[in-house]
Amino acid sequence: MLDAEFVRGRILDALPGSEVEVRDTTGTGDHFEARVVSPDFAGKPMVQQHQLVYAPLQQWLKSGELHALALKTYSPEQWKKLGPR
Amino acid sequence: MTPELKTRLEQETKSHKIVLFMKGNALFPQCGFSARALQILQPYGEVHTVDVLADPEVRQGIKDLTNWPTIPQIFINGQFVGGSDILMELAERGELADLVAGKSPA
Numbered sequence: 001m002l003d004a005e006f007v008r009g010r011i012l013d014a015l016p017g018s019e020v021e022v023r024d025t026t027g028t029g030d031h032f033e034a035r036v037v038s039p040d041f042a043g044k045p046m047v048q049q050h051q052l053v054y055a056p057l058q059q060w061l062k063s064g065e066l067h068a069l070a071l072k073t074y075s076p077e078q079w080k081k082l083g084p085r
Numbered sequence: 086m087t088p089e090l091k092t093r094l095e096q097e098t099k100s101h102k103i104v105l106f107m108k109g110n111a112l113f114p115q116c117g118f119s120a121r122a123l124q125i126l127q128p129y130g131e132v133h134t135v136d137v138l139a140d141p142e143v144r145q146g147i148k149d150l151t152n153w154p155t156i157p158q159i160f161i162n163g164q165f166v167g168g169s170d171i172l173m174e175l176a177e178r179g180e181l182a183d184l185v186a187g188k189s190p191a
Contacts, residue, residue, distance in 0.1 A: 046175060047167035
């Protein structure tokens, strides 16, 4: 069983300087959703943005401890364009 | 993956503007995510579908090619776009039309 703070930490380690918000969607410690705004995403297609977030979590995705991670990823520019939500 | 399969898959991804590797076909999708992907794509043009259930080699091969673990997988203008979640998000953000038109990374 993982917790949101742990997942957030792994993402932040891999993408320093990003803004990361993680939520446990089912309360069971294996389904999460995350919003990541990172300067590393600039100019990258969404699929690559997602791969960058999955990379530091491979181990837990493979073991099944992390069953699902729903992602929303934005470069700071994309996030700004969306405006406050 | 054999070089033959790789070549075959790469040709398939470039064969049409919009290519969807899915479970089942356009008339009979065999999985909710595949059906959803198809539904999202159809307003943007003709969708060429490849049924991965018809060929286990293709089913595994496409995952290896893209390093992406799940089906469906979407290709637009020969480029791997992602799975159904990404597709939905792109549609919601209004970025899918640009992608089909060959503009900007999405």
